Amino acid sequence: MSTGLYVVLGIIVLLVIVFIGVYNGLVAGRQEVRNAWSQIDIQLKRRHDLIPNLVNAVKDAMAVEKAQLTAVIEARNQAVNARTPDEAMKAENNLTGMLRQLFALVESYPQLRSQQNVSSLMEELSSTENRISFARQHYNDAVQVQNIRVASFPGVLLASSFGFTSETMYQVPETERSATEAVPDVRLT
Amino acid sequence: MADRSATLYNTDFRRAIARNKRNTLILFVVLLLISAVVGYVVGWGVAIIELIWNLPAEQVDQLTAGAVLLDLFGPPRPGALMGAAILSGAGLIWGLITLSSGAEILASFAGARDANPDDPLERRFIDVISEMAIAAGVSAPRPMVIDTPALNAFASGSSPKRAMITATTGILAACTREELQAVIGHETGHVADYDVRYTTVVAAMAGVIVLLAHFLGNVAYWSMGWGGYGYRPARSRDERGASGARIALTLVVVVLLAILLVVAPLASRLVQMAISRQREYLADVSSAKLTRNPIGLIHALQRLEAGDTNIARTDSPVSALCIAAPKGAFLSGLFSTHPPIPDRIARLRNLGGIAVTELEMQAPQFPRDADAHPKGPWDTSTPPTHKGPWG
Numbered sequence: 001m002s003t004g005l006y007v008v009l010g011i012i013v014l015l016v017i018v019f020i021g022v023y024n025g026l027v028a029g030r031q032e033v034r035n036a037w038s039q040i041d042i043q044l045k046r047r048h049d050l051i052p053n054l055v056n057a058v059k060d061a062m063a064v065e066k067a068q069l070t071a072v073i074e075a076r077n078q079a080v081n082a083r084t085p086d087e088a089m090k091a092e093n094n095l096t097g098m099l100r101q102l103f104a105l106v107e108s109y110p111q112l113r114s115q116q117n118v119s120s121l122m123e124e125l126s127s128t129e130n131r132i133s134f135a136r137q138h139y140n141d142a143v144q145v146q147n148i149r150v151a152s153f154p155g156v157l158l159a160s161s162f163g164f165t166s167e168t169m170y171q172v173p174e175t176e177r178s179a180t181e182a183v184p185d186v187r188l189t
Numbered sequence: 190m191a192d193r194s195a196t197l198y199n200t201d202f203r204r205a206i207a208r209n210k211r212n213t214l215i216l217f218v219v220l221l222l223i224s225a226v227v228g229y230v231v232g233w234g235v236a237i238i239e240l241i242w243n244l245p246a247e248q249v250d251q252l253t254a255g256a257v258l259l260d261l262f263g264p265p266r267p268g269a270l271m272g273a274a275i276l277s278g279a280g281l282i283w284g285l286i287t288l289s290s291g292a293e294i295l296a297s298f299a300g301a302r303d304a305n306p307d308d309p310l311e312r313r314f315i316d317v318i319s320e321m322a323i324a325a326g327v328s329a330p331r332p333m334v335i336d337t338p339a340l341n342a343f344a345s346g347s348s349p350k351r352a353m354i355t356a357t358t359g360i361l362a363a364c365t366r367e368e369l370q371a372v373i374g375h376e377t378g379h380v381a382d383y384d385v386r387y388t389t390v391v392a393a394m395a396g397v398i399v400l401l402a403h404f405l406g407n408v409a410y411w412s413m414g415w416g417g418y419g420y421r422p423a424r425s426r427d428e429r430g431a432s433g434a435r436i437a438l439t440l441v442v443v444v445l446l447a448i449l450l451v452v453a454p455l456a457s458r459l460v461q462m463a464i465s466r467q468r469e470y471l472a473d474v475s476s477a478k479l480t481r482n483p484i485g486l487i488h489a490l491q492r493l494e495a496g497d498t499n500i501a502r503t504d505s506p507v508s509a510l511c512i513a514a515p516k517g518a519f520l521s522g523l524f525s526t527h528p529p530i531p532d533r534i535a536r537l538r539n540l541g542g543i544a545v546t547e548l549e550m551q552a553p554q555f556p557r558d559a560d561a562h563p564k565g566p567w568d569t570s571t572p573p574t575h576k577g578p579w580g
Contacts, residue, residue: 032326039323120312127316134324137481142326 022154026164029146033167036139040170043131044079044092050128051076051099054121061112065105072098099129136170143167205382205471213387217284220394224280225273227453232272233261234446239268241438249434254441261445284394291389292346292353295510296333299343299500301355304332310361317369318354321377324479330354330380334361340496343510344376345389352380357500364489371476371486375512378475384468388510469527473537483537490537494530 055069062069075095082088103126112118147166150159158164237260241249260266287294304311315332322329330344330352338359346352354376364372379385477483493513500511514527 036326039326043323119309123309123312123316127313127320130316130320131323134320134479138324138326141478 018154019158022158023162025149026146026155026159026162029142029149030164030167032142033139033146036135036142040132040135040139043128043135047095047099047125047128047132048076048080050121050125054102054118054125057115057118057121058106058109058112061109062105068102068105072102096129096132099125140169143169205384209383209387213383213390216387216391217394220391221277221280221284223453223456225277227449228276229265229269229273230261230449231276231446233266233269234442235272236266236268237261238439238442241435241442249438252434252438254438257438257441258445280394284390287390287393288347288386290351291393292331292351292385294393295345295389296353296355299335299355301333301335301353304334310358313366314356314361314369314373317366317373318377321370321373321479324374325377325381325475327352327377327381330377332356334358335500337500339498339500340493341498341500341511341513342372342376343512344379344385345392345510346380347386347389348383349380349385352385354380359496360493363492363496367480367482367485368489368492370480371482371489372512374476374479375472375486377479378472379468381475382471384472388468392510470533470536473533477537487534487537490530490534 051072055073059066059069072095075091075098079088079091079095082091103122106112106118106122113122149155150164150166155164237257241252241257244252304315306312306315311332311334314334318332319329327349330346330349331354333353333355335355335357337357339357340360340363342354342356342360344352344354354373356372360372361369379388473486476486480486490513498511498513511527513530
């Protein structure tokens, strides 16, 4: 009798430990996804702050390209002032395209590239562009890990009753995908 | 690409982290045991030699070498216990120091300094580290630089928060941004899955066992000389006969200690090799996962293979951490902590079924001859002539 009781108690303790482990795993995964998302925002903010600096640094030498520079600033302001997430995503994607064109333009001004402040701004901004895409990539990685956790055993047993749903991946818009293949390589060396 | 990458890059760092934390603990215990054994034997040696010289002459004559050696396995002598306690205590303290500031210790072993953000190449290095850290979801490691034309990089530190990534000025200048990203991706992989904790502890602890063996060797040499000068003139005919036996028995003990001092560094070297080659393959996969670009790493590895990767002597504790093993040393293949670069490239080419074509394999133009670079004081392309017994 008492042996049976111990076995039952042991099984219950084991189940509780497994439950705690799985639950904590789900919480940690969700937190990771949220952190990854906020990291994207941090990098987008950094991009918004850097663009005016670069435009200011190059505007005298690139007076001929005034229209292009204004368009970049406008795209940047649109992104900053976007209200809904959908609007923001569209504006940011537009801005990505504009920045690529701007980089290509600056590349064609050798005297600009040799200026120290311009080249360091270019490095900073192109690194920020990389950070944005890596932050998105990390977000998708985190989402993928969490979604597998939510959908597979034993997470699936707890997920729905504790409100863990599968998260949404960040999708590169169709229009940008072809542009991604042809991304200009900014070389500052 | 998206579908293939979904299965290919679905590696979770957490399992690797758990494995590395466990292995670090095991390793820690093993290295403490090694130092306890060394301490025990040395302490015993000192005690037994003292005993031999203090025994009455007629007892010394009856002692045989076998009996003396068997005493090592007999009831522990206080001196032996003290030796074990001192060395394992010292090992424990050193281990804890390693865990808290192993990265700094290794950085100073390697002669690294903080990267300078005003230098364009080092700025790029700092930026690439931040980019890779974001991709891996860890805080950015501290960027360190070694001034040498040799091509190499390594990661160290007991946790991602305390990690450092060290690169040579040579590799910073030689690599394109894409290649640098792949190299840093490899190192960030080591950081994110706690390889660095394991390797840093191994490197710093194994380094100390080697140092300790050198130190004890010197002490033994010194004390033998001292023993010779200090030995008392024989008081009688009996005593004179006994001192011959005493010297012979002392020699037996000294030879045993000498063997130990050779074996201990070798044992720690074997432990160091347990920084398995598998880790390097895994870090290569991590790099591909973080950059989504195995070709960048292939090009970087080709560059490393063509260039000079010697940043330290191969038996230096740092060498096991590097992205490419410093080459050209005696027995480097046997004792190598790294798989051969062609094998790594072959695995990268076949990663997850993405066949990399010969055309993509073509690396961008780079100088094949390392002589194109100016040689600095760090250049050791001619192998050092002085080598320890284990070269």
